[in-house]
Amino acid sequence: MASLFDPIKIGDIELANRVVMAPLTRNRSPGAVPNALNVTYYEQRATAGLLITEATAITHQGQGYADVPGLYTKEALNGWKQVTTAVHKAGGKIVVQMWHVGRISHTSLQPNGGKPVSASAIQAKSKTYLVNEDGTGTFAETSEPRALELSEIPGILEDYRKAARAAIDAGFDGVEIHSANGYLIDQFLRSGSNVRTDEYGGPIENRARFLLEVVDAITREIGEGRTGIRISPVTPANDSSDPDAQALFTHVVEGLAKYKLAYIHVVEGATGGPRDFQQGEKPFDYKALREAYEQAGGKAAWMTNNGYDRELAIEAVEQGKTDLVAFGKPFIANPDLVQRLKDNAPLNTPDQATFYGGGAKGYTDYPVLEKQVA
Numbered sequence: 608m609a610s611l612f613d614p615i616k617i618g619d620i621e622l623a624n625r626v627v628m629a630p631l632t633r634n635r636s637p638g639a640v641p642n643a644l645n646v647t648y649y650e651q652r653a654t655a656g657l658l659i660t661e662a663t664a665i666t667h668q669g670q671g672y673a674d675v676p677g678l679y680t681k682e683a684l685n686g687w688k689q690v691t692t693a694v695h696k697a698g699g700k701i702v703v704q705m706w707h708v709g710r711i712s713h714t715s716l717q718p719n720g721g722k723p724v725s726a727s728a729i730q731a732k733s734k735t736y737l738v739n740e741d742g743t744g745t746f747a748e749t750s751e752p753r754a755l756e757l758s759e760i761p762g763i764l765e766d767y768r769k770a771a772r773a774a775i776d777a778g779f780d781g782v783e784i785h786s787a788n789g790y791l792i793d794q795f796l797r798s799g800s801n802v803r804t805d806e807y808g809g810p811i812e813n814r815a816r817f818l819l820e821v822v823d824a825i826t827r828e829i830g831e832g833r834t835g836i837r838i839s840p841v842t843p844a845n846d847s848s849d850p851d852a853q854a855l856f857t858h859v860v861e862g863l864a865k866y867k868l869a870y871i872h873v874v875e876g877a878t879g880g881p882r883d884f885q886q887g888e889k890p891f892d893y894k895a896l897r898e899a900y901e902q903a904g905g906k907a908a909w910m911t912n913n914g915y916d917r918e919l920a921i922e923a924v925e926q927g928k929t930d931l932v933a934f935g936k937p938f939i940a941n942p943d944l945v946q947r948l949k950d951n952a953p954l955n956t957p958d959q960a961t962f963y964g965g966g967a968k969g970y971t972d973y974p975v976l977e978k979q980v981a
Contacts (some may be wrong), residue, residue, distance in 0.1 A: 611924045611932065612949055615656070617908040618832030618869030620700055620780050622656035622931075625924055626945045629912055629933035630659045630704040630783070630837075632675060634736060634744070634964040639664065639677035641686030646693050647971045651942035653699030656931065659783050659872075660690075662706035662790075665770035667718045669791070671708030671749075673738040674964060678703065678770040684777045691778030702781040702835065703774045705767065705825075709791030710752035710800070711735060711845045717750075724759075725752040726794045726801040726808070726817075731846040733789070736963055744964040757805055760817065763791075768824040771834075781833035784821060787874055789845025792818050796855060799848035811858045819862045831867040835910075839874035840896065841886045852886045857899045864905030871900065872910040872933065879935070882914045894928075917948050943975040952976055 609615075612624045636645060649658055664670040664677045677683045687703070694701045710725035713735050717723060734746040755763070767784075774782050786792040794800040795817040801808050807816055826834050839847075840856040849855055863871060875893055876882040885891055897909055911923065912933040920932040938944050940957035947954055961969020 608925055611921050624656040625931040626655050627657045627931050627933040628652055628655040628938045629935040630662055631935055632661050634674040636676040637674050640682045641676050641690055646689050649690050650693040650697050653694045653697035654945045658701040660703045662704045662785055664706050666766045669707035670716050671712035672736040678773050684773055687777040700780045702783050703779045704783045704785050705770055706785045707791040709794045711749055714750045723750055723752040724755045728754045729800055733845040764820055764824045767821050768828045771825040771829045775829050784836040786818055787837045787839035788842055789847035797849040811855050815859050826866055832869055834868050835870040837872040841884050841891045842877045850887050860900035861903040864900050864903035868907040870908040870910045875911055875913045940973050
C-alpha cells in the first residue's frame with residue numbers, strides 16, 4: 608500500500624514524497640523576471656515532493672496578469688536559474704507551469720497594446736490583475752480578444768516548444784502544460800469559447816487538436832518523461848463552459864494516453880471552490896476519466912487537486928485513487944507543509960489580503976513549525 612509520504616518516480620523525475628505544491632499565482636515578479644524574493648519563496652518549500660511554479664507566460668502575448676513571471680527573456684531565464692539552483696541545493700524538484708492566457712488578458716499587458724488572442728473572438732466574463740502607476744493593484748475586466756488566424760497557430764506551437772527548451776536549460780526538472788481554468792488551450796477545448804469552423808473547431812476531436820499538438824511539440828523537444836499537463840474538466844473559471852465535459856475530457860485523456868507523460872494533473876471541481884461542481888446534466892465522473900485513460904494505455908502518474916486536507920489526501924493515496932496530491936493555499940502559509948502533514952501538526956492560516964502582489968509579507972515570512980515550538 609502506497610503512502611502520501613512514500614517516494615515515487617514520475618516519468619524521468621524521482622520524487623521524495625507525493626505531496627505536491629500546486630501552481631499559485633502571486634504577482635511578485637515585476638517585469639516578468641523572477642527575483643531574489645521568489646528564490647527564497649520556492650527554496651522554503653523545497654521539501655515538497657514536487658514544486659510546480661506559478662503559471663509562467665511562454666511569450667509576451669501569453670501574459671495576462673501584471674507582475675507574473677515569463678520564460679521568454681534572458682533576464683527571466685537567468686532569474687529562474689537562481690530559483691532552480693536554490694531548490695535543487697535544498698533537495699527539491701521543480702517544474703514550471705507553461706502558460707498562455709489567451710483571452711484572459713488586457714490590452715495594456717499585450718505587445719503594442721494589441722488585442723489578446725483566443726480560439727474565437729468571444730470576450731470572457733472575467734477579470735485580470737493590473738498594477739497602477741502608484742504601485743497599487745487592481746482587478747479589471749478582460750479585453751475583447753481576436754480569433755487566432757489558422758496561419759498563426761504553428762507559431763504558437765513553436766512558442767511552446769521554445770519555452771519548454773528554455774525551461775530545461777534554466778534548470779527545471781520538467782514542465783507542466785497549463786491546459787486548465789479557461790486559458791488558451793482550454794479556450795480551444797470548450798464549445799463555450801470555441802466557435803471556429805476550421806479544423807480546430809466544431810466536433811470534440813477538432814477542439815482537442817490544439818492541445819494534442821502542444822503536447823506533441825513539447826514532448827518532441829524535451830521528452831515525454833519530463834512533461835506533465837493540468838486539466839480542469841468542470842471548472843467555471845474565466846467563463847469556461849462546455850455542455851458535455853465528460854465526453855470532451857474522455858477524448859482528451861485518451862489522446863494523452865499515447866504519450867509516456869510524467870503526470871496528469873486533474874483539478875477536481877473548481878479551483879478554490881466545491882469539489883462536486885458539475886457542468887451539464889450529470890455529475891462529472893473522475894474515476895471513469897482515469898479508467899478511460901488507463902484503458903487507452905496511459906501510464907502517467909495521476910495527480911489530483913482541490914480541497915484536499917490531510918485525511919483525504921492520505922486516504923486517496925492509500926486507496927489508489929491517486930498517486931500524488933497537490934496542495935495550493937496550505938503551501939502559501941506553510942512552507943514546511945510536508946512535515947506538518949506527517950506530524951498532524953496545526954497549520955498556519957493564509958493571509959488572503961497578501962495573496963496577490965506586494966513583498967515579503969504573506970509570502971516568505973510564514974513561520975515554520977520548529978521556530979514556533981522554540
